[in-house]
Amino acid sequence: MIGLGRGRRAVKDPVQESNLFRVRAAEGFLIIALCLSVLLGRYVWLQVLRHDEFSGRADENRIKLKPLPPSRGLIYDRNGVLLAENILDYRLEVIPEQAGDVDATLARLGQVIAISPDDRDQFEALRQVKRRFHNIPLRYALSEQEVSRFALERHRFPGVEVVPYLTRFYPQGSDFAHVVGYVGRIDDEDRERLEDARYSATTHIGKTGIERYYEDLLLGEVGYERVETNAEGRALRVLGRVPSKPGRHLRLSIDARLQRAAVAAFAGRAGAAVAIDPRNGEVLAMVSQPAFDPNQFVNGISRKDYAALIGDPRRPLYNRAVLGGYEPGSTIKPFIGLMGLRLGLRTPGDTIWSSGEYRLPGQNAVWRDWKRGGHGEVNLREALAQSVNTYFYDLAVDTGIDRLEPEMRAFGFGAPTGLDLTGEPSGVLPSRSWKQKRFGKAWYPGETVIAGIGQGYWVVTPVQLAHALSTLAARGVSHRPHLLMSLQAGIDADPEPVAILPDRPPIEATPAQWDAVREGMEAVMHSPSGTARAFGFDAPYRIAGKSGTAQRARRRGNQEYNENTTPEHLRHQALFVAFAPAEAPTIAVALVVEHGSSGSKAAAPVARAILDAYLNPPSAEATP
Amino acid sequence: MIDFDLMARLEHRAARWLKRPRVDLFLLGALLAVAVAGLVVLFSASAEDPGQVVNQALRLLLGFTVLFVFARIPPTVFRTWTPWFYAFTVALLIAVLIFGEGRGAHRWLDFKIIRFQPSEFAKLALPMMVAWYLHDRALPPTWRNLAVCAVLIGLPALLIMDQPDLGTALLVSASGAFVVFLAGIGWMRISLILGSGLACLPVLWHFMHEYQRNRVRMFLDPEADPLGNGWNIIQSQIAVGSGGVFGKGWLGSTQARLDFLPEHTTDFIFAVFSEEFGLIGVIAIIAVYLFIIGRGLWIAANARDTFSRLLAGSISMTFFVYVMVNGGMIAGLLPVVGVPMPLVSYGGTSAVSLLAGFGILMSIHAHRLRGR
Numbered sequence: 001m002i003g004l005g006r007g008r009r010a011v012k013d014p015v016q017e018s019n020l021f022r023v024r025a026a027e028g029f030l031i032i033a034l035c036l037s038v039l040l041g042r043y044v045w046l047q048v049l050r051h052d053e054f055s056g057r058a059d060e061n062r063i064k065l066k067p068l069p070p071s072r073g074l075i076y077d078r079n080g081v082l083l084a085e086n087i088l089d090y091r092l093e094v095i096p097e098q099a100g101d102v103d104a105t106l107a108r109l110g111q112v113i114a115i116s117p118d119d120r121d122q123f124e125a126l127r128q129v130k131r132r133f134h135n136i137p138l139r140y141a142l143s144e145q146e147v148s149r150f151a152l153e154r155h156r157f158p159g160v161e162v163v164p165y166l167t168r169f170y171p172q173g174s175d176f177a178h179v180v181g182y183v184g185r186i187d188d189e190d191r192e193r194l195e196d197a198r199y200s201a202t203t204h205i206g207k208t209g210i211e212r213y214y215e216d217l218l219l220g221e222v223g224y225e226r227v228e229t230n231a232e233g234r235a236l237r238v239l240g241r242v243p244s245k246p247g248r249h250l251r252l253s254i255d256a257r258l259q260r261a262a263v264a265a266f267a268g269r270a271g272a273a274v275a276i277d278p279r280n281g282e283v284l285a286m287v288s289q290p291a292f293d294p295n296q297f298v299n300g301i302s303r304k305d306y307a308a309l310i311g312d313p314r315r316p317l318y319n320r321a322v323l324g325g326y327e328p329g330s331t332i333k334p335f336i337g338l339m340g341l342r343l344g345l346r347t348p349g350d351t352i353w354s355s356g357e358y359r360l361p362g363q364n365a366v367w368r369d370w371k372r373g374g375h376g377e378v379n380l381r382e383a384l385a386q387s388v389n390t391y392f393y394d395l396a397v398d399t400g401i402d403r404l405e406p407e408m409r410a411f412g413f414g415a416p417t418g419l420d421l422t423g424e425p426s427g428v429l430p431s432r433s434w435k436q437k438r439f440g441k442a443w444y445p446g447e448t449v450i451a452g453i454g455q456g457y458w459v460v461t462p463v464q465l466a467h468a469l470s471t472l473a474a475r476g477v478s479h480r481p482h483l484l485m486s487l488q489a490g491i492d493a494d495p496e497p498v499a500i501l502p503d504r505p506p507i508e509a510t511p512a513q514w515d516a517v518r519e520g521m522e523a524v525m526h527s528p529s530g531t532a533r534a535f536g537f538d539a540p541y542r543i544a545g546k547s548g549t550a551q552r553a554r555r556r557g558n559q560e561y562n563e564n565t566t567p568e569h570l571r572h573q574a575l576f577v578a579f580a581p582a583e584a585p586t587i588a589v590a591l592v593v594e595h596g597s598s599g600s601k602a603a604a605p606v607a608r609a610i611l612d613a614y615l616n617p618p619s620a621e622a623t624p
Numbered sequence: 625m626i627d628f629d630l631m632a633r634l635e636h637r638a639a640r641w642l643k644r645p646r647v648d649l650f651l652l653g654a655l656l657a658v659a660v661a662g663l664v665v666l667f668s669a670s671a672e673d674p675g676q677v678v679n680q681a682l683r684l685l686l687g688f689t690v691l692f693v694f695a696r697i698p699p700t701v702f703r704t705w706t707p708w709f710y711a712f713t714v715a716l717l718i719a720v721l722i723f724g725e726g727r728g729a730h731r732w733l734d735f736k737i738i739r740f741q742p743s744e745f746a747k748l749a750l751p752m753m754v755a756w757y758l759h760d761r762a763l764p765p766t767w768r769n770l771a772v773c774a775v776l777i778g779l780p781a782l783l784i785m786d787q788p789d790l791g792t793a794l795l796v797s798a799s800g801a802f803v804v805f806l807a808g809i810g811w812m813r814i815s816l817i818l819g820s821g822l823a824c825l826p827v828l829w830h831f832m833h834e835y836q837r838n839r840v841r842m843f844l845d846p847e848a849d850p851l852g853n854g855w856n857i858i859q860s861q862i863a864v865g866s867g868g869v870f871g872k873g874w875l876g877s878t879q880a881r882l883d884f885l886p887e888h889t890t891d892f893i894f895a896v897f898s899e900e901f902g903l904i905g906v907i908a909i910i911a912v913y914l915f916i917i918g919r920g921l922w923i924a925a926n927a928r929d930t931f932s933r934l935l936a937g938s939i940s941m942t943f944f945v946y947v948m949v950n951g952g953m954i955a956g957l958l959p960v961v962g963v964p965m966p967l968v969s970y971g972g973t974s975a976v977s978l979l980a981g982f983g984i985l986m987s988i989h990a991h992r993l994r995g996r
Contacts, residue, residue, distance in 0.1 A: 014930075017763050020808040021933050025921045028805065028937070032917055032944045036910055039948060042955040046865040047903040054865025061862065062878045231883035 063239065064229040067201035070220025071166060073247030075180055075210060077256040078282075078485055082171055083180050084211065089167040090142040092150070094123070097132040098159030105157060106138075112153050113146050115139055118302070131233050140299040141167065168204060168298045172256065174291040175263050178319035179254060179421075179483065181209020182294035198222055201244070207297065209319075210250065210483060213420050217487065220247035249488040251495055253282030261613030262287045265606040266593070272320035273591035274466035274481075275610055278579060281470065281479025281500065283419070284587060285610065286463070288320040322421050325428075325459040326592050329548030329599065330387045331577045332408075332454030334472060334517050337380050339407040340395045341513040348516035351379045354390040360397065360445055367393055367449050384520030384546065385530045389453050396452025401443055404451060405431040410507050411468040411478075418480045418501065419463055427464050430457035454548060465577060466590035473544070473579035473588045475514045476507035518544050522582050532576075532604040541615055544585070545578035545607060547599030572596070576603035580611050587614050646695045647986040648923060654916045655691075655967065655982060659684050659975075661897070661909060662968035668875045669889045669896040670970070676889065680970055687979030694983025698991055699932045702984060706749075706756040710776075713749040716742035717783040743792045744977040746780045748984070750796050751942070754803040755934035763930070764808035770817075773804050788833050791949070791962035798945045802938040806924075843959035856892070859885045861956045863895040871902030889970040891962060895954045913947045913966075916940070920982075923989045932988040939981040946978075 046054065075084035092113060099105045106123075109115065119139050126136045138160075142150075147162055154160075168183045170176065183204040186194075190205050199205070201222050206212035223244030227235045262273050266289045275285040292309055301309075309317055318324070340346035356374030358367040367389065369375060375388045383391035396404060408414070414429025428434065430451050432443040450456040460468075463481060471478045480503040486495035521544035523529070525536025536543050550573040574596030579588035589610050596602030663677055663684075670676040720742050753776050761769055777800035785793040805814065829837065846854035863879035872878070877899040880888035888896050898906050920940025927933040946966040952958030954965075964974050 012760070012762050017808070017930060018933070020763060021806060021930075021937070022925050024806045024808055025925050025937055028802070028941055029918055029921050032941065033914060035944070035948055036914055039951050039955065039957065040907065040910055042952070042957045043864065043898065043903055043906045046861060046955055047868055047898070047906070050865050051868040054862045055868065057862045058866035058878055058884075061859075061884045062882050229882070236882070 062228050062230075064227050064233075064235070066225040066227045066235065068223035068225060068241070068244045069201035069203075070222055070244035071246040072168065072183070072204075072220065073218040074249045075218075076249065076251045077254050077259075078251065078284075079255065079257075080251075081256040083176050083252065083254075083256070085169050085171060086166040087169040088164050089140070090147050090162050090164055091137050092139045092142060093135040093137050093161050093163050095133060095135055095159045095161070096127065099157070100159065102127075105160065109138075109157060109160060112149055113139065113142065116302075118300075133232075133234055135161065135163070137163075170294045172260075173295065174293050175256075175260055176254070177209075177291040177294045178288040178321060179209055179252070179259075179286045180294065181211040181213075182207055182297045183211050184297050185300060204298070209421060210252065213422055214250055214484065217250065218247040221245040246490075249490070249493075250484055251486045251488060252483050253277070253284060253485040254286065254483060255284050255614070257617075258285045258610065258614050259287065261285075262606075262610045263289065263291075265609035265613075269596065269602075270314050270320075270594040271592045271596070271603075271606075272324055272462040273589060273606065273610060274321050274462045275587055275589045275614070276466045276470045276481050278470035278473035278479075278585050278588045281467075281481045281503070282485060283463075283481050283483050284614065285589075286321045286483070287591075288318070288322075288324070290314050290316040292316045319421075320592070320594075321462045322419065322424050324461055324592065325425065326462070326573055326575065327458050327550035328454035328460045328465060329550045329573075329575055330389075330453060331465060331546050331548035331575045331590070331599070332452075332458070333384060333387065333392050334521055334546050334577075335408060335411055335468065336392050336395060336404075336452050337384060337520060338472070338509060338513065338517045339399060339404065340380070341516060342407070342507075342509050343399060343403065345398050346380065346395060348380050348512065351377045352383075352391050352394050353377050354388050356390075358390045358393045358449070360449065363446070365446055367446075380516055381520040381523055382529065384517070385523035385527050387524075387531050387547065392452040393449045394452075396448050397445070399452075401430070401432055401448045401451060404448070405429060410504065411471055412464060412504065413460060413468060417463055417467045418503070419467075420483050424463070425461065427461050428457050428459035455551065462590050462592055465575075466588060469577045469579060469590055470588040471504075471507065472517070473585040475511075476509060478503040478506060518582055521546055521578075525578070531600040534600075535604040535608045539580075539608065539611075539616075541580055541611075542582035543578050543580040543608070543611060544582040545576060545604065547604055548575035548577070549573070549598045550575060572598060574599040574602035576600075576607040578604075578607045578611060580615060587611060646990040647692065648919065648989045651916060651919045651923070651982065651985065651989075652691075654912050654919065655979070656688075657912055658909065658916070658967045659688075662893075662965075664874065665893055665897045665900065665968065666889060666970055668877060668900060669880050669893050671881060672875070676970060680975075683975050684967070684979075687976045690976060691979045691983035691986060694980055695986035695990060697987055699927075699929070699935075699984070699988050702752065702935075702987070703756060703759070703931045706752045709745075710749045710753040710756075713742060713745040714780055714783070716745065717780055721783060721786065741792075741973055743784045743787070743789060743796070744973045746784060746796045747792070747799065747942070747977050748981055750777060750780055751799040751803050751935055751938040754800045755931050755938065758803065758807050758934060759929065759931035764810060765804065767813075770804065770809070770813070773800065776800065785831075788836065789962065790832075790836055794949065794961065795942060795945055795963060799938050799942040802941040803934045806934050806937040806941075839960045843956075846956070856886050856960060857956055860892055860895045860954050863892075864898040864955055867899040867902045869903045871898070871900050871905055874900055876900050891950070891960075891964060891969060892954060893969050894950060894965040897965075897968065898954070909968075910947070910951070913943070917944050920985055923985055923992070926992045927988045928991055932991070936985050936988045939985055942981075943978070 071086055074082060077083055094102065096102050106115065115138065123136060123138045130136055142162065150162055170180060170182065184207045185203055186199060186205045198219065202219065206215040206218065211218065221244060223242050225241040226239040228237050228239055229235050258275065262285045266287065269289065271289055273285065273287045274283065276283055296305055341348065354369055354374035354376060356369045356372055369389045370387065374390065375386050378386065378388045378391055382388065408429055413427065415426050416424040430447065435441060435443050447456050451458065467481050480501050482500060484498050486497045488495050522542055524532050525543040525545045527533065530536065531547055532545055536545065574593040576599050577590045579585040589607050591603055591606055593602045593606060663681055666680055667677050754773050757772060757776060758765055758769065777797050781793045781797040784796060842854045842857055846857040859879060863877065863885050877896045879885040879899055880896045885892055885895055917940050920943065921937055924933050924936035924940060927936050943966060946963055949958055949961055949963040950965040953960050964971060966978050967975055
């Protein structure tokens with residue numbers, strides 16, 4: 001026998017060896033049985049004690065929730081005219097797995113459908129993060145021609161699909177650009193402030209206007225599909241679904257016909273107009289000119305178009321109606337006049353003498369009337385009709401800034417109105433404390449003088465002015481201005497009116513006092529001496545109005561203002577406030593025409609056009 | 625025309641075979657049971673691909689053919705050829721180191737016609753060689769004999785580990801160690817050897833490949849990298865745990881069918897089994913495995929000579945290592961090592977070499993001591 005270590009060898013004992021082996025085999029079997037018991041113990045632990053946990057994890061593995069986007073609520077005007085809808089549009093999507101050579105496909109596709117470098121960049125970015133079998137959008141908003149052109153060539157493009165989707169559309173275009181606003185793709189800034197779960201399937205979010213303010217109502221609720229998914233993430237079958245709930249439809253108080261008439265009345269000039277129903281605070285029209293087409297923003301505005309809008313010196317993106325700050329000028333005079341009556345400093349019959357110049361005792365400064373030589377003896381009615389500065393200089397000085405400020409605050413000046421749009425500023429209601437805070441300087445008596453005619457530090461927004469005017473028209477009853485009138489769950493559902501938040505306490509004055517101010521404002525439009533009689537004398541209804549001219553260039557001494565020689569940006573801003581019918585007003589309008597010389601010449605015809613459109617529709621088609 | 629004579633002769637032979645078969649019917653039945661269970665799970669794990677099932681069935685058929693052929697060869701023939709077989713295997717292992725190919729690891733020898741892993745030979749050659757060396761020496765072995773055994777085990781084991789194939793190296797060295805254990809080496813010595821082995825673990829760590837080290841790291845803390853290296857361990861435990869007591873039913877595995885479980889027809893097929901048949905199925909199959917091991921040890925105990933005894937015992941105990949290492953890996957009890965679940969995992973070579981080993985067991989059983 002061959003052996004590796006033949007050295008010292010003990011004698012073999014077969015029987016003893018056999019017995020030794022049996023012992024060893026038995027010991028080995030015991031150890032093995034023990035080890036397998038431990039192994040089984042582990043399976044018991046996994047399959048019995050931790051079964052629930054692992055069952056959950058197995059389901060988590062395979063069941064993915066695929067969010068279903070809710071359809072965004074529609075926006076209507078008060079008569080049911082669509083202001084924002086969801087329309088079917090088409091986008092081009094590429095599935096890299098099926099397309100094969102993606103770059104070659106895109107190159108060929110470019111010959112059929114225009115693909116910009118922007119589109120291409122976005123596509124590549126998505127391609128990095130998505131799986132090969134996922135659809136990646138390449139171009140949105142295909143035109144009908146593009147869709148049909150692609151349909152003809154479709155066989156050449158495996159893995160490329162034209163997919164229908166719902167997109168926001170603003171049928172009224174630029175007319176409602178600032179009120180309704182627009183939606184845009186969710187960006188990083190939005191992502192920081194929103195709840196991710198609610199937006200898991202939504203690509204767009206309200207960026208401005210009503211779309212932004214009522215985002216929560218418009219959005220709706222996301223739905224889910226429970227999808228069985230393999231490890232790659234490929235969906236295999238749908239296990240169940242919770243449908244999405246569409247957003248609420250909004251009915252705005254805006255009257256589309258009135259809005260369009262107001263836009264037309266501006267005839268391309270820059271400015272803003274706000275019309276409010278003084279009986280309830282409903283905003284009937286809100287115009288800011290120039291405007292822009294909100295549809296440009298929905299699926300991403302091109303850099304060139306955006307640069308053009310941003311760079312336009314006339315600032316079309318700026319919502320002047322809410323954000324624009326203007327010196328109210330003489331439009332403040334009715335409020336100052338009422339203040340005099342309320343505080344008992346004047347009666348409607350009290351007169352003052354306008355010599356054309358006003359001086360404070362012991363001061364050299366001179367404040368003028370707009371009419372050289374003055375208006376002579378005037379009471380409140382005439383002071384309003386002819387816009388006599390001296391009357392209001394004198395009244396403001398008698399009142400003093402410390403009493404003037406709270407009187408004006410009661411009308412809502414110096415604070416946001418609470419309108420349902422974001423970003424509304426406070427404006428400036430001049431006061432001793434405001435000046436101290438803002439400039440660290442004491443109040444000068446001369447500043448009280450000009451505060452009485454709406455000049456100096458005064459800043460009001462058109463919506464503030466319209467709100468204050470509504471309160472005046474409603475004889476002191478204040479309603480918070482609002483755009484949202486009612487909500488609807490669906491197109492056929494009954495409207496649910498929205499609760500209107502209470503506004504300031506009413507302003508108390510006697511009927512005679514209200515009448516005096518109203519009559520003064522009516523005289524502006526209808527009396528032979530009225531500054532805006534040219535735009536009121538032929539009206540089939542009575543208008544209470546007041547013009548205002550905010551001065552960009554101050555008159556110095558006797559220098560005359562000539563609108564034809566003054567550069568446009570230094571020309572006056574023309575303001576006008578008006579409510580009608582004067583005895584029982586249903587509409588109150590405040591408007592500004594920028595660089596429009598005087599309020600009575602430039603702004604009054606716009607106000608008249610708006611009032612006509614509302615109270616005296618030109619043709620039968622507009623009559624409900 | 626029917627040849628009644630031939631029929632009668634065949635019938636007679638069948639009756640004689642059943643009366644005194646050359647194979648142990650209990651062991652054969654248990655092996656067949658496991659193999660059938662394996663095919664059943666494979667059908668599910670392969671997403672109902674009949675091709676893979678037929679493939680595996682053919683390999684098993686080859687394996688059982690080898691088993692029947694080996695059962696007819698007397699153990700003395702195996703014993704005589706052992707040194708040559710061992711030398712041949714070591715030569716192949718060296719060849720595979722030089723000419724071998726495979727994915728990342730050099731395991732395969734390609735002879736144009738057949739491609740195989742020489743390490744599968746080592747699974748038989750090594751215990752045979754150690755048994756051969758010890759069979760005519762007084763037992764329990766002396767320190768000197770143990771040293772020779774260590775060399776006989778260590779040489780092929782290191783060659784396989786270098787391929788690198790930690791799983792097979794482990795199985796091969798275990799099969800050698802079991803021979804030594806069964807040879808009656810004292811518990812004192814076992815403790816000494818195991819103790820020094822443990823002391824050598826840091827050295828082993830040093831020689832391990834980075835992917836092997838990662839497997840150990842992941843075993844210790846799979847949740848540290850749940851999408852990367854820890855994925856297999858976590859998904860496998862999810863499969864087992866979600867099966868519960870009664871399982872999700874045949875074809876009901878979501879972990880395998882949705883591809884969450886990697887390698888679900890090969891190394892991790894037992895996770896699919898556990899998911900579909902639950903704890904009941906696991907207990908049943910482990911019981912069958914334990915029966916195979918016990919039956920193998922019983923055959924060993926009744927073997928005619930020392931070589932047969934040691935070899936039969938080692939083959940049986942090595943079978944346990946497969947079950948323990950694979951089952952432990954799937955349950956997260958042991959690190960991920962490429963050891964298949966015997967006769968269940970898809971893949972031919974290990975099934976054939978396993979059944980060849982059981983063929984030797986059958987031969988030893990057929991040539992056992994009789995009429996004691």
